[in-house]
Amino acid sequence: MLDLSFSNIVHSNTLNFAILVALIVYVLKKLNVADAVENLRTKIETGIKLSENKKKSAHKNLKSAEIEREALPKELENIENIAKNSLKSLESKILDEATQQIKHIEDGVEKAVDSERNKITSALTKGVSGASIELATKNMKNMLAQDMDLHTKFIMEAIDELDGAGL
Numbered sequence: 600m601l602d603l604s605f606s607n608i609v610h611s612n613t614l615n616f617a618i619l620v621a622l623i624v625y626v627l628k629k630l631n632v633a634d635a636v637e638n639l640r641t642k643i644e645t646g647i648k649l650s651e652n653k654k655k656s657a658h659k660n661l662k663s664a665e666i667e668r669e670a671l672p673k674e675l676e677n678i679e680n681i682a683k684n685s686l687k688s689l690e691s692k693i694l695d696e697a698t699q700q701i702k703h704i705e706d707g708v709e710k711a712v713d714s715e716r717n718k719i720t721s722a723l724t725k726g727v728s729g730a731s732i733e734l735a736t737k738n739m740k741n742m743l744a745q746d747m748d749l750h751t752k753f754i755m756e757a758i759d760e761l762d763g764a765g766l
Contacts, residue, residue, distance in 0.1 A: 743749050
């Protein structure tokens with residue numbers, strides 16, 4: 600029969616436990632659990648180191664970004680000053696060019712007005728001189744028609760002038 604005494608149970612459980620431990624050790628050796636655990640530990644360590652490096656890099660980037668952010672107002676002020684100076688320069692250049700264009704146009708207009716004035720004066724002079732000659736001719740003809748002695752007098756004066764010219 601089966602002996603279910605305390606010492607039998609203890610011995611059999613111990614034996615069973617030893618067999619169980621041997622079986623677990625055998626399975627662990629077969630499955631190479633130690634290497635898997637070591638690989639997993641190495642991966643975790645590498646991940647931790649990589650995370651620490653990324654954290655350091657992120658801190659450096661953060662410091663750099665903070666420095667750039669602090670310098671940003673001054674840089675914006677410099678850009679604004681450069682833009683204002685460029686704008687003033689451009690404004691001055693445009694104003695100078697516009698002034699030159701206006702002066703050129705005024706000179707052209709003045710020359711055109713002078714030219715037209717000279718044309719009109721010349722036309723008026725020709726008209727007036729032509730009219731004066733015509734009027735003088737009519738007056739001379741009228742005077743000659745009224746006094747025949749003037750004919751002779753004019754002819755004599757013309758002959759005297761020709762003699763004086765040495766012809």
